[in-house]
Amino acid sequence: MSEVREPATDAGIPVREVYTEHDLASGLAERLGEPGRPPFTRGPYPTMYRGRMWTMRQFAGFGSPEEANERFHFLLQRGQTALSVAFDLPTQLGYDSDHPAARAEVGRVGVAIDTADDMVDLFDGLPLDQVSVNFTINATAPIILAMYLVAAERQGVAEESLAGTLQNDILKEFLARKTFVFPPEPSMRLSCDVIEFASGRLPRFNPISITGYHAREAGCDAIQELALTLASAIAYSDALVARGLDFDSFAPRLSFHFATTMDLFEEVAKLRAARRMWARIAADRFGAGDVNSGRLRFFSGNSGTTLTAQQPLNNIVRSTIQCLGAVLGGAQSIHVMGYDEAYEIPSEEAVTLSLRTQQIVALESGVPRTVDPLGGSYYVEALTDEIEARAGEVLDEIEALGGAVAALEQGVSQRWVAASAYRIEREIADGTRPRVGVNVHVDPNEDAAAMPELFSLDPSIAERQVARMAERVAARDGSACAAASAAVEAAARGGDNVMPPLIDAVRAGATLGELSDVFRVVFGEFREPHPW
Amino acid sequence: MSPRIVLAKPGLDGHDRGIKVIAMALRDAGAEVIYLGLRRTVPEIVAAALEDDADVIGISVLSGAHLALADDLLRALAAEGVDVPVAVGGTIPEADVAVLRRSGVAAVYPVGTGLHEVVNGVLALAARAEVRP
Numbered sequence: 163m164s165e166v167r168e169p170a171t172d173a174g175i176p177v178r179e180v181y182t183e184h185d186l187a188s189g190l191a192e193r194l195g196e197p198g199r200p201p202f203t204r205g206p207y208p209t210m211y212r213g214r215m216w217t218m219r220q221f222a223g224f225g226s227p228e229e230a231n232e233r234f235h236f237l238l239q240r241g242q243t244a245l246s247v248a249f250d251l252p253t254q255l256g257y258d259s260d261h262p263a264a265r266a267e268v269g270r271v272g273v274a275i276d277t278a279d280d281m282v283d284l285f286d287g288l289p290l291d292q293v294s295v296n297f298t299i300n301a302t303a304p305i306i307l308a309m310y311l312v313a314a315e316r317q318g319v320a321e322e323s324l325a326g327t328l329q330n331d332i333l334k335e336f337l338a339r340k341t342f343v344f345p346p347e348p349s350m351r352l353s354c355d356v357i358e359f360a361s362g363r364l365p366r367f368n369p370i371s372i373t374g375y376h377a378r379e380a381g382c383d384a385i386q387e388l389a390l391t392l393a394s395a396i397a398y399s400d401a402l403v404a405r406g407l408d409f410d411s412f413a414p415r416l417s418f419h420f421a422t423t424m425d426l427f428e429e430v431a432k433l434r435a436a437r438r439m440w441a442r443i444a445a446d447r448f449g450a451g452d453v454n455s456g457r458l459r460f461f462s463g464n465s466g467t468t469l470t471a472q473q474p475l476n477n478i479v480r481s482t483i484q485c486l487g488a489v490l491g492g493a494q495s496i497h498v499m500g501y502d503e504a505y506e507i508p509s510e511e512a513v514t515l516s517l518r519t520q521q522i523v524a525l526e527s528g529v530p531r532t533v534d535p536l537g538g539s540y541y542v543e544a545l546t547d548e549i550e551a552r553a554g555e556v557l558d559e560i561e562a563l564g565g566a567v568a569a570l571e572q573g574v575s576q577r578w579v580a581a582s583a584y585r586i587e588r589e590i591a592d593g594t595r596p597r598v599g600v601n602v603h604v605d606p607n608e609d610a611a612a613m614p615e616l617f618s619l620d621p622s623i624a625e626r627q628v629a630r631m632a633e634r635v636a637a638r639d640g641s642a643c644a645a646a647s648a649a650v651e652a653a654a655r656g657g658d659n660v661m662p663p664l665i666d667a668v669r670a671g672a673t674l675g676e677l678s679d680v681f682r683v684v685f686g687e688f689r690e691p692h693p694w
Numbered sequence: 695m696s697p698r699i700v701l702a703k704p705g706l707d708g709h710d711r712g713i714k715v716i717a718m719a720l721r722d723a724g725a726e727v728i729y730l731g732l733r734r735t736v737p738e739i740v741a742a743a744l745e746d747d748a749d750v751i752g753i754s755v756l757s758g759a760h761l762a763l764a765d766d767l768l769r770a771l772a773a774e775g776v777d778v779p780v781a782v783g784g785t786i787p788e789a790d791v792a793v794l795r796r797s798g799v800a801a802v803y804p805v806g807t808g809l810h811e812v813v814n815g816v817l818a819l820a821a822r823a824e825v826r827p
Contacts, residue, residue, distance in 0.1 A: 251705075340732055583715050588809065591810055690732055
């Protein structure tokens with residue numbers, strides 16, 4: 163009949179029937195180390211979840227700042243322990259809500275932010291010295307950080323007490339997520355301005371989350387995800403060191419973001435290998451003197467692309483397995499996907515279930531009771547070693563191309579991702595990659611009308627947001643605002659860090675679109691090369 | 695002659711995994727695929743369809759803005775007198791599938807549609823377009 167396929171992991175690593183001590187190279191104890199000690203294979207902290215549970219951080223935001231604020235309160239009341247802000251596409255791409263390109267998109271995939279006042283409203287009733295906040299923002303990250311600092315200032319909260327993460331990883335935007343605005347070189351400069359600024363002033367804040375998640379969601383495998391992420395981390399570190407910064411001055415605040423998908427043990431092995439590889443890169447390549455520089459901390463987002471439109475309740479089970487993988491892999495914070503993600507942004511019911519999934523794994527499964535419970539498993543250790551070796555080879559290939567930025571400019575990394583995505587889709591189509599409810603155990607009577615109640619967006623949001631912005635623009639001191647924006651332009655044209663003048667400009671009422679236009683004029687806009 | 699398919703991402707959405715997979719699959723099925731890329735405006739899509747003599751235009755939207763964007767495209771095509779069938783893919787709720795079909799979209803492929811179904815459907819639209827008088 164059909165050909166017998168050799169069992170292999172999702173990334174194509176052949177898997178034996180059974181693993182024994184003979185499958186492990188010698189020197190395991192050195193490769194593992196103690197938890198909380200280099201090379202951190204077993205976890206970044208000695209006590210892991212016994213000392214502190216992971217942060218439950220559901221990505222949320224839609225509509226105007228009021229609607230998003232309401233969802234934040236909703237999540238915190240249900241036991242979420244931190245916030246993660248989703249921005250709408252105009253905000254991510256540097257357009258105000260009244261821009262013609264924004265028309266159909268205001269408040270749709272996240273909250274609309276035009277002014278610092280919007281940021282103040284977004285965090286109304288949420289004390290920023292007590293709740294840590296993650297911002298999924300990249301091309302316009304410096305402007306959003308400036309607005310956040312002004313919002314904290316209005317609350318009377320000191321900068322030093324702000325905790326959270328700014329995604330600020332522009333390289334993966336060119337690779338996979340695609341909300342780039344400016345060309346790669348000035349984009350890298352803006353990312354590094356943020357990191358340099360924050361390293362001096364925001365001791366509890368992660369100014370970047372170096373992300374493999376989106377490349378994975380765009381189709382690459384676990385090995386490529388790991389290599390691409392580390393290649394980016396090297397590129398940012400090289401750029402900061404080239405500015406004359408000491409690696410140890412910024413490396414402890416670098417944070418990471420990986421996907422956790424369905425192949426449970428491969429994902430756990432990938433996350434363990436990631437820590438070991440970064441610890442070695444920090445020590446060997448950058449000569450880290452501070453142990454914290456090589457301590458890889460990461461956020462895990464579960465995978466939306468593994469979820470199916472068919473039989474959507476099955477997605478709750480998929481998400482539970484992925485949440486478990488993130489915990490067994492030693493995540494510091496976790497987002498669990500909504501089971502209705504294939505249709506819309508999650509409904510209140512779906513997002514509550516995602517949070518409950520995390521709470522059940524945390525409080526009922528017993529998994530967090532001990533550090534790295536899979537450590538020493540013949541299979542998981544062999545996989546960890548194998549993924550490290552294979553990701554190291556991909557990393558060498560990227561280095562040979564000239565590093566992460568050069569590989570992107572040549573379109574090589576993008577082609578890897580697209581080719582892998584196409585392979586996966588063909589495997590789903592021909593049935594060799596099982597998807598329950600899609601190509602196996604299909605329900606012929608599935609009734610589309612019986613789908614879950616979906617989230618729906620209030621259609622008047624764009625209109626209200628545009629009116630609110632107009633009011634605020636009318637109320638500001640126009641000449642002070644123009645002077646502050648001119649200072650941003652001067653910094654952008656010269657070499658000074660853009661953050662200090664940006665903070666002044668948003669405090670004076672400059673909008674996100676206006677400040678993005680300043681950067682557009684100075685830096686130009688990037689147009690993606692053809693993918694083939 | 696091989697069918698000519700113009701594919702594009704209108705609006706601001708950057709999710710291009712799906713449309714690239716469809717582009718590769720259509721190409722492997724013998725179509726000539728002109729992929730315009732991200733953040734294409736409606737006038738750019740219409741111009742490309744005319745210039746490349748498209749048999750089908752395919753757009754993909756995963757931000758939820760599909761109704762407005764499809765409507766803009768259909769109006770612009772009608773205004774230019776361009777009679778090319780439009781296929782729309784993306785995160786499209788069941789209720790919106792009917793809305794899109796009523797407004798004149800020739801085929802709708804919500805998330806979850808199988809690869810073969812999309813490829814065969816687009817090629818069938820192209821075949822119909824080719825026999826137009």
